[in-house]
Amino acid sequence: MNKLTFLIPVIVVAIAALLSSIFIVDEREKALVLQFGQIKSVKEEPGLAFKVPLIQEVVRYDDRILSLDTDEIEVTPSDDRRLVVDAFARYRIADVVQFRQAVGIGGIGAAEDRLMSILNAQIREVLGSEQVTSDTILSPDRRALVERIRDQSRSSALALGLDVVDVQLKQTALPTQNLEATFARMRAEREREAADEIARGNEAAQRVRAQADRTVVELTSDASRESEIVRGEADAARSRIFADAYGADEGFFDFYRSLTAYERALKGENSSMVISPDGEFFNYLNGSGNIGGEARP
Structure with missing residues (x-):
């Protein structure tokens, strides 16, 4: 009886220890086994895994593609036309060991803060380069600029154990204080273009009208000349007929x-x-x- 009383707690403790040593790695995540803060093993394949109870702990990280929205920043292209830009990035944790060493216990929140700094720095660098104008940023050609931002951000983010999959610009707009001035300038340009078109139209109308008047004068002159010729011939014929009749x-x-x-x-x-x-x-x-x-x- 005393032996049974002793074995039951031992069995319970053994079962508890066994259960606490087993953990499941989901297919959507990766796991690190830490012992006193040091990385002992990496679990990237889904399924059952084991750790030392009480001594080791498991830290899980999302293995899916994650999204990050950047804050709005102002950039100044080479034509000194300031733009408000914000972007979003898609990234994933490519190297959990590097990620753990880079961000420590801060986890995904600390990593996103540092990744946002990287993205903002690359956006300023690429969009503010000498070869880039605001028209280029606002045109379909900006796809090449976005790819440059992605590639340069990816190179910097590898130190964090992150892989930047994609970067897109959500907004490229003028600052609020510049909108009215820009609209006024655009309105003035359109009015000038309209005035030029009206002037060219009036000039063309004058040319057409002058040509028409010239044509009318020429046709009237030709008709008058022909009518005078016909009238003279008719008068001559009449006189000849009268003369013949008088002579007869x-x-x-x-x-x-x-x-x-x-x-x-x-x-x-x-x-x-x-x-x-x-x-x-x-x-x-x-x-x-x-x-x-x-x-x-």
Whole structure:
């Protein structure tokens, strides 16, 4: 009985010691086995692992890709046009031993503070270089700049045991105090461009209008010349016809001309004339005229 009483506590302690010596490494994490603060082993593969109870402890680190948002900072490109920039990075703990030695017990919080300092320094260095302007930062060409920031940050972060997977710029904007001045300058530039376009349009309109006026004058002149030619030819033809008619029958031609004169003189309401009846005007009305060379009765 006394022997059984002694064995039960021993068995319980043994079981407790065995259980405390076993730990599970999740597939999403890595683990370090520490003994009095010194690294004794690294557990990177998922599954069961063992440690010395009471003497050793297990420190776990996330093995997934993590995100870090940087604070807003101001950068001044080569054209002295200040920009407010903030970025985010994706990183992972690549070397847990190096990570533990670099940040100590501060863990992931201390590592992110130091990584943020690295990122901000690289952002200032790359975006503030002599070859970079604000237009380059705000254009699609900034992809090459972001890759430079990532590569240089990765080189610096390796000392922390971190691998910088990606860096992206979330915001590249003008400082608030510069926005109004920038908008005013942009507005002035657009107004100047609009005035230039209006001036060029007016100049083009004047050229088109002058060409149209010239064309009208030329067409009118050509039409007038052609009409005068046609009128002259018509008058000549009429005169020739009259001459031929007069030569063929002078009496009939005189009769025709007298009838035309009567028509014109007695046109409309003008039917009264004060004239001597013995005048030649009434030769064909009083029968003294002749037609075809014969006297009329």
